[in-house]
Amino acid sequence: MPSRVEDYEVLYTIGSGSYGKCQKIRRKSDEKLLVWKELDYGTMGETEKQMLVSEVNLLRELKHPNIVRYYDRIIDRTNTTLYIVMEYCEGGDLSSLVARCIKERRYLEEQFVLRVMAQLMLALKECHRRSDGGATVLHRDLKPANIFLDVKQNVKLGDFGLARILNHDTSFAKTFVGTPYYMSPEQINRMSYNEKSDIWSLGCLLYELCALSPPFTAYNQKELAEKIRKGRFTRIPYRYSDELNTLLSRMLHLKDYLRPSVESILQSSLLAETVAEEQQKAQARLRRKSMGCVATAHRAGEPEPATEVRLKEQVLRDREKTLKEREERLEQREQELCVRERLSDEKLARAESLLKNYNLLRQPTGLAGLYSKDIDLDEDCSPGKRKVHFARDSKENHRPASRDSMSSQELILKKRLQAANSRAQALGEMERAYPKSRQFQGIR
Structure with a gap:
């Protein structure tokens, strides 16, 4: 049976927008607390209706512990109202957390920021690299107001109203959407963009969690666009580590192809420990869910082999997911090679x-x-053979200018120098002998 509006009790309104409001509700069947988005689609144009349908379809497909869970939808055609029933997050959103920190004049702990980063990266990984093999989903509106916290301070990514599906890895979005403070340079310049645009927005969001203000602020949109194009921002407070500052700087690189991917951020040494903890929690949740299925099967009187088959299927699905991720990493490494x-x-x-x-x-x-060697051999021939002389201007007697000819000239000059030196030495000996001969003549 499809759900009806009468199956829920409205408690109070959490917030309101141009097309409707968000209300906290209680499901009457089991007293579970939920929220629904009440949207009046009668006043919407075709584009807004299409975005609304895509948001509902996305929420139904995206199933991840760090994404706001979709429960149901109710269409009231009489009042042209759509109700999207979703998970209730008791901790509020990150924008209210930042406002509270500014009011109390305190900073968030780095460990909390890293935990938020790890959980958001895992949620974005599910969007960019769908585990069910679906198309890539760009959120396109990552900001503190769209990130929620549950009662255990776990992050929940929500509000996919501006999300866009990319059917191929080479697809690029071109629509000018998003919140100006968190828009990437390629969106500001109205250029095509891909999932690296979400990395920029997430970098701005995490920067704001540390500095309690966005990296780029201005009094008007034109000035803000210029600052984003230049990409200059101050360092986060020095109470945070250099590794975190370096990672945020890489995420806020002006060139999108130099920004890190979701996988490289998750594999960084800064988040390795936090990501391992989140994966252990996910495995524990899966075990609890499996045990709950077994207990339900026992209560329902379902035969034991059927539950074992279900558990094995779940294990095989998890193993297949792990193998797929490993295959993606190997493909990336193969491309690098x-x-x-x-x-x-x-x-x-x-x-x-x-x-x-x-x-x-x-x-x-x-x-x-x-x-030159051949010529030298001819010149040094035996005396018994006659030498053949050619005219000086003939081609046969013309030697090519080369280093060897230069070296032969040097040898000739050296020989002449040696002869001159020997001659000078002989003259010197004669001069030394000349005074003695004159003495002998005087004696005579």
């Missing part, structure tokens, strides 16, 4: 071309050396 291989091939080709050019440059020199 392909890029490295291409770069190494280009370097090798460049080295081979340089070696080839070097050999071509050396080749004439070698030939000239051989040619």
